[in-house]
Amino acid sequence: MALYVYKFGGTSVGSVERIKMVAEKVKKAHDLGDKIVVVVSAMSGETNRLIGLAKHMQPQPNDRELDTLVSTGEQVTMALLSMGLEELGCPARSYTGSQVKILTDSSFTKARILNIENHNIMADLNDGKVVVVAGFQGVDEDNNITTLGRGGSDTTAVALAAALKADECHIYTDVDGVYTTDPRVEPKARRLDRITFEEMLEMASLGSKVLQIRSVEFAGKYNVKLRVLSSFTQGCGTLITYEDSAVESALISGIAFNRDEAKLTISGVPDLPGVAYKILGPIADANIEVDMIIQNVADDATTDFTFTVHRNDYARAKAALDKTCVELNAKKVMGDEGIVKVSIVGVGMRSHAGIASTMFKTLATEGINIKMISTSEIKISVVVDEKYMELAVRALHAAFKLDQDSAV
Amino acid sequence: MALYVYKFGGTSVGSVERIKMVAEKVKKAHDLGDKIVVVVSAMSGETNRLIGLAKHMQPQPNDRELDTLVSTGEQVTMALLSMGLEELGCPARSYTGSQVKILTDSSFTKARILNIENHNIMADLNDGKVVVVAGFQGVDEDNNITTLGRGGSDTTAVALAAALKADECHIYTDVDGVYTTDPRVEPKARRLDRITFEEMLEMASLGSKVLQIRSVEFAGKYNVKLRVLSSFTQGCGTLITYEDSAVESALISGIAFNRDEAKLTISGVPDLPGVAYKILGPIADANIEVDMIIQNVADDATTDFTFTVHRNDYARAKAALDKTCVELNAKKVMGDEGIVKVSIVGVGMRSHAGIASTMFKTLATEGINIKMISTSEIKISVVVDEKYMELAVRALHAAFKLDQDSAV
Numbered sequence: 001m002a003l004y005v006y007k008f009g010g011t012s013v014g015s016v017e018r019i020k021m022v023a024e025k026v027k028k029a030h031d032l033g034d035k036i037v038v039v040v041s042a043m044s045g046e047t048n049r050l051i052g053l054a055k056h057m058q059p060q061p062n063d064r065e066l067d068t069l070v071s072t073g074e075q076v077t078m079a080l081l082s083m084g085l086e087e088l089g090c091p092a093r094s095y096t097g098s099q100v101k102i103l104t105d106s107s108f109t110k111a112r113i114l115n116i117e118n119h120n121i122m123a124d125l126n127d128g129k130v131v132v133v134a135g136f137q138g139v140d141e142d143n144n145i146t147t148l149g150r151g152g153s154d155t156t157a158v159a160l161a162a163a164l165k166a167d168e169c170h171i172y173t174d175v176d177g178v179y180t181t182d183p184r185v186e187p188k189a190r191r192l193d194r195i196t197f198e199e200m201l202e203m204a205s206l207g208s209k210v211l212q213i214r215s216v217e218f219a220g221k222y223n224v225k226l227r228v229l230s231s232f233t234q235g236c237g238t239l240i241t242y243e244d245s246a247v248e249s250a251l252i253s254g255i256a257f258n259r260d261e262a263k264l265t266i267s268g269v270p271d272l273p274g275v276a277y278k279i280l281g282p283i284a285d286a287n288i289e290v291d292m293i294i295q296n297v298a299d300d301a302t303t304d305f306t307f308t309v310h311r312n313d314y315a316r317a318k319a320a321l322d323k324t325c326v327e328l329n330a331k332k333v334m335g336d337e338g339i340v341k342v343s344i345v346g347v348g349m350r351s352h353a354g355i356a357s358t359m360f361k362t363l364a365t366e367g368i369n370i371k372m373i374s375t376s377e378i379k380i381s382v383v384v385d386e387k388y389m390e391l392a393v394r395a396l397h398a399a400f401k402l403d404q405d406s407a408v
Numbered sequence: 409m410a411l412y413v414y415k416f417g418g419t420s421v422g423s424v425e426r427i428k429m430v431a432e433k434v435k436k437a438h439d440l441g442d443k444i445v446v447v448v449s450a451m452s453g454e455t456n457r458l459i460g461l462a463k464h465m466q467p468q469p470n471d472r473e474l475d476t477l478v479s480t481g482e483q484v485t486m487a488l489l490s491m492g493l494e495e496l497g498c499p500a501r502s503y504t505g506s507q508v509k510i511l512t513d514s515s516f517t518k519a520r521i522l523n524i525e526n527h528n529i530m531a532d533l534n535d536g537k538v539v540v541v542a543g544f545q546g547v548d549e550d551n552n553i554t555t556l557g558r559g560g561s562d563t564t565a566v567a568l569a570a571a572l573k574a575d576e577c578h579i580y581t582d583v584d585g586v587y588t589t590d591p592r593v594e595p596k597a598r599r600l601d602r603i604t605f606e607e608m609l610e611m612a613s614l615g616s617k618v619l620q621i622r623s624v625e626f627a628g629k630y631n632v633k634l635r636v637l638s639s640f641t642q643g644c645g646t647l648i649t650y651e652d653s654a655v656e657s658a659l660i661s662g663i664a665f666n667r668d669e670a671k672l673t674i675s676g677v678p679d680l681p682g683v684a685y686k687i688l689g690p691i692a693d694a695n696i697e698v699d700m701i702i703q704n705v706a707d708d709a710t711t712d713f714t715f716t717v718h719r720n721d722y723a724r725a726k727a728a729l730d731k732t733c734v735e736l737n738a739k740k741v742m743g744d745e746g747i748v749k750v751s752i753v754g755v756g757m758r759s760h761a762g763i764a765s766t767m768f769k770t771l772a773t774e775g776i777n778i779k780m781i782s783t784s785e786i787k788i789s790v791v792v793d794e795k796y797m798e799l800a801v802r803a804l805h806a807a808f809k810l811d812q813d814s815a816v
Contacts, residue, residue, distance in 0.1 A: 016464040050484065056424040058491035065494070068502055069487035072480035076458065079477035083466035086473070094476055098506065099551055143507055 002167040003035040003125070007135065007157035010044035011174045012231035013077050019043075022172075022231065023084035026130055030090055035125040037164065039135040039157040040081055042073025063108035067137075067147045071097070074134035074153070082132045092130040095121070097137035097145070102156065104138035104146045111138055111146035113155065116163035133160060154215035162222035169219065169226050170237075171211060176230035177238035178203065180402035181255040186394045188403040192253060194239045199253045200226075202345040202379045216240065251348035251355060252400040255393055258341045261291060262314040263372065263383060264321055265306040268331025278328060279305055282320045288313040292341070292374045292381065302331070306372060308383065311337055339371065340389040343381040344396060356380050362399040368392055410575040411443040411533070415543065415565035418452035419582050420639035421485050427451075430580075430639065431492035434538055438498050443533040445572065447543040447565040448489055450481025471516035475545075475555045479505070482542035482561070490540045500538040503529070505545035505553070510564065512546035512554045519546055519554035521563065524571035541568060562623035570630035577627065577634050578645075579619060584638035585646035586611065586618055588810035589663040594802045596811040600661060602647045607661045608634075610753040610787045624648065659756035659763060660808040663801055666749045669699060670722040671780065671791060672729055673714040676739020686736060687713055690728045696721040700749070700782045700789065710739070714780060716791065719745055747779065748797040751789040752804060764788050770807040776800055 006026065013019050022038075030036050050070045054061040061069075078094040085092035097104075100121065104111035121131045135153025138146050148155050154171060161169035176191060178200065183189040195203070197220035201213060211228065219226045219240065229237030269275055276295065283290060293307045309317045314337055321333045349355040359380055363370060368391065372383035384392055397403060414434065421427050430446075438444050458478045462469040469477075486502040493500035505512075508529065512519035529539045543561025546554050556563050562579060569577035584599060586608065591597040603611070605628035609621060618636055627634045627648065637645030677683055684703065691698060701715045717725045722745055729741045757763040767788055771778060776799065780791035792800055805811060 016461060019465065053424060053484070053488055054491055057427065057488045058495040061491050062494045065487040065490045065502055068504075069484055069491075072483050075480050075483075076461070076477055079473040080461055080465045082473045083462055083469050083477075086470045087466040094473055096476075096553075099553075145504075145507075 001033050001035065003037075003164060004029065005037045005039060005157050005161040005164065005166045005169045006172060007039040007153055007170065008041065008172045008231060009153065009174075010041040010047070012172055013040055013042075013081070014044040016080065018231075019077065019080050020084050023081060023088055023090070025172075025231075026081075026085060027088045027090040030130050037121060037125070037131045037133060037160055037166070038081065039133050039153055039160060040074060040077040041135050041153040042070070043077055046073040046076070064144055067108045067111075068145045071134070071137040071145050071147055074136050078132045078134045085130055085132070090130055091128060092132055093124050094132040094134070096134050097156070098139040098143070100133060102138035102159070104140055104148070106140040106142070106144065106146065108144075108146055110149040111140070113138060113148070113159045116159055118163045121160075121164065148214075152212065152214075154212040155218055158215045158218045158222070158224050158226065161224045162218070166224070168239075169224050171215075171226065171228050172231040173228060174231065175228070176233055176235050177228050178240070179254065181393055181397055182257070185257070185390050186255075186397045188394075188397060190403055192238050193236075194241060195253050196242065196347050197226075197240055198378055199345050199347055200240045202343065202376070203254055203256045211240075251352055252344050252346035252402065253348075254345050255396050255400075255402065256343045256345060257389060257393055258343075259386065259389065260311050261308040261339060261341055261383075262311045262317075262335065262337040263306060263308050263339050264314075264317055264336075265304060265334045266321055266325055266328075266330050266332075267304040267334065268302045269305055269328055270330070271301055271303040275303070275328070276305065279321070279324055280307070282324055283307075283309070283317055286316055286320050288317050288320075292372060292383065294372055294374065308339070308341070308372075336371075338386045339383050340386040340392075341381050341383050342389065342392045342396070343379050344400065345379045347378050349380070350377055358399055359396060362395050363392060366391055366395045368395075409441050409443065411445075411572060412437065413445045413447060413565050413569040413572065413574045413577045414580060415447040415561055415578065416449065416580045416639060417561065417582075418449040418455070420580050421448055421450075421489065422452040424488065426639075427485065427488050428492050431489060431496055431498070433580075433639075434489075434493060435496045435498040438538050445529060445533070445539045445541060445568055445574070446489065447541050447561055447568060448482060448485040449543050449561040450478070451485055454481040454484070472552055475516045475519075476553045479542070479545040479553050479555055482544055486540045486542045490538075493538055493540070498538055499536060500540055501532050502540040502542070504542050505564070506547040506551070508541060510546035510567070512548055512556070514548040514550070514552065514554065516552075516554055518557040519548070521546060521556070521567045524567055526571045529568075529572065556622075560620065560622075562620040563626055566623045566626045566630070566632050566634065569632045570626070574632070576647075577632050579623075579634065579636050580639040581618060581636060582639065583618060583636070584641055584643050585636050586648070587662065589801055589805055590665070593665070593798050594663075594805045596802075596805060598811055600646050601644075602649060603661055604650065604755050605634075605648055606786055607753050607755055608648045610751065610784070611662055611664045619648075659760055660752050660754035660810065661756075662753050663804050663808075663810065664751045664753055665797060665801055667794065667797065668719050669716040669747060669749055669791075670719045670725075670743065670745040671714060671716050671747050672722075672725055672744075673712060673742045674729055674733055674736075674738050674740075675712040675742065676710045677713055677736055678738070679709055679711040683711070683736070684713065687729070687732055688715070690732055691715075691717070691725055694724055694728050696725050696728075700780060700791070702780055702782065716747070716749070716780070744779075746794045747791050748794040748800075749789050749791050750797065750800045750804070751787050752808065753787045755786050757788070758785055766807060767804060770803050771800060774799055774803050776803075
């Protein structure tokens with residue numbers, strides 16, 4: 001008899017019909033004798049509808065009130081799912097974040113979970129009930145309703161799994177697992193049976209939006225076995241676990257890409273200590289997140305400094321940088337919005353030389369010019385012209401034999 | 409500097425535009441230096457939408473989950489109104505029933521308020537904030553969300569006014585006060601400046617649906633001054649207070665009517681002790697509420713027994729009574745769905761003879777046959793054929809000079 005936390009996202013509970021399907025699926029697992037906690041998101045579209053109402057009232061809605069407002073979305077779903085389960089003869093009981101209680105800090109709209117009380121839920125589970133919990137929400141010390149930010153239902157599920165010492169945490173979504181790359185770009189993309197937390201983190205942060213990145217961090221930290229599955233089809237999805245020998249055998253697990261970035265370069269910067277701070281300080285002050293940062297070796301007394309930002313922040317970052325350019329007496333600012341970042345990810349590359357050279361050679365063979373390179377222990381990212389994106393992904397997918405079974 | 413509790417119903421907060429109008433009204437009062445607590449209902453239509461979703465999931469929805477579900481309606485409104493107030497520069501803070509906390513018993517869908525904690529609200533009021541509270545909801549001891557039943561937002565407002573020792577509780581609605589009768593039936597109907605709690609109770613229970621009856625009881629019990637006003641127009645509405653000399657001067661305050669009843673008679677019942685119980689027991693067992701009950705004096709060894717029920721319950725009540733008729737060896741069962749109850753209400757009738765005779769004479773003059781009569785200390789009700797309703801109301805309105813100013 002195992003304890004599972006299931007999480008169903010907005011699309012999976014997007015209508016009463018779909019909530020009924022979820023109820024059927026949950027009942028089946030419950031009938032097998034397993035203990036089931038279900039975390040639900042708001043019905044798809046509901047959160048946006050509520051935010052729309054809020055913005056009608058107040059263009060910059062009060063954070064506390066916004067959280068109180070949007071938290072109703074999950075509350076509706078959890079009550080409906082509990083009714084659906086009861087209708088199938090499966091005893092169920094719903095809990096808001098406050099009722100659980102999921103204690104968070106007071107950072108409205110992006111709160112962090114501090115503690116989860118598990119005795120009420122455990123009592124219900126031992127009583128034979130399915131427990132349905134509203135995702136995405138909690139309460140702070142003063143009983144204010146908080147939310148964890150978009151996608152926070154994944155985090156709720158993982159945190160609950162940790163607090164309840166669940167055997168596995170299942171994230172049901174509209175894809176049937178984690179793929180070697182996006183199947184819309186490379187039809188030969190293959191579903192992975194397993195992936196490590198670290199790989200998943202790199203994949204997620206690079207735009208493979210299967211899971212919210214914070215939930216993966218959380219799962220890794222608290223040793224929660226995470227499984228990504230489809231709400232709509234059968235199958236065992238992809239298990240996200242600690243690195244182990246079975247995973248080690250694959251050099252590269254997948255290829256991620258991100259179309260949302262833009263590149264900025266300031267050239268002819270006097271090469272003095274503190275220059276990086278002078279360049280990035282105003283960017284940080286403008287609340288713009290920077291992704292890749294590269295500073296080339298200075299050729300004379302000056303250096304070139306390049307970084308990437310989200311494309312939405314490009315105009316603001318450019319304006320800040322133009323000002324810095326004058327202040328630093330640098331040569332000029334160059335920007336490029338037409339870029340894409342393509343990355344190969346795999347824990348296997350740690351112990352294998354030659355991965356980078358295979359990557360660069362593959363791109364060169366296809367005539368793709370590399371504009372930037374950045375590496376981590378288990379990832380190599382390159383920035384290329386966005387027109388090459390599909391070509392780069394497919395060429396790398398083939399070069400690392402990702403369409404074949406995992407033993408390389 | 410006074411403390412007011414304002415309550416706005418579903419129509420008054422039926423759209424973001426209307427919620428903005430409410431925010432303007434509240435801000436004006438706040439700017440005058442008064443302390444304002446606002447109780448809000450769900451946006452009109454929202455509660456029905458949620459119940460519709462629930463019935464899709466479970467034809468007889470689980471009570472606890474239903475309360476959890478529908479309570480989101482008020483939570484949405486309270487957050488939106490707080491945003492609207494903040495946008496106008498008026499500091500505001502919203503509270504769910506649980507956050508207040510409004511402690512109730514565990515009778516889901518029809519809970520009763522046991523206690524209200526007022527220290528959080530008082531602290532916010534003293535801090536210069538407007539406090540916005542979700543109507544209609546509370547929590548039980550185990551932190552389950554409960555609702556007070558339809559119209560329960562009025563009860564929340566009155567209970568809060570009592571707990572906060574508010575100077576007045578204002579119920580904003582789509583009418584501008586309590587009228588001598590329904591202006592749609594008698595255009596000469598006049599708005600009353602004042603009415604007593606007891607009169608209001610009789611008017612409300614007889615179908616003048618300005619206020620929920622429970623809230624009036626509550627206001628009387630806890631000595632809360634209640635005022636009914638329009639959300640959409642200016643004016644001081646109708647104040648509902650204890651009986652006092654100013655009110656005493658009017659013999660009759662108003663004429664109420666109720667089209668929702670049906671009449672059932674069982675005749676030729678053996679006139680023995682316990683017969684009323686034998687007749688009404690099965691009706692109560694079927695969970696049917698009975699309004700008027702009349703048993704005529706027996707002429708020989710048998711008696712006739714008549715009562716009224718809600719028209720929706722007529723068929724079920726008739727079936728139960730038919731069975732009882734056989735069991736008691738009574739003569740027959742007669743039913744009439746085409747009736748209406750018309751009542752005159754006024755604390756003044758206590759000390760004045762002749763009110764009943766004026767009523768009966770007026771109806772006789774118009775050729776209206778009276779089918780049943782029932783009286784209380786401050787009310788006389790008659791049941792007549794429903795085709796006479798408008799005629800009866802207008803004739804009585806004129807006979808008691810209700811179109812003229814209150815001094816009779």
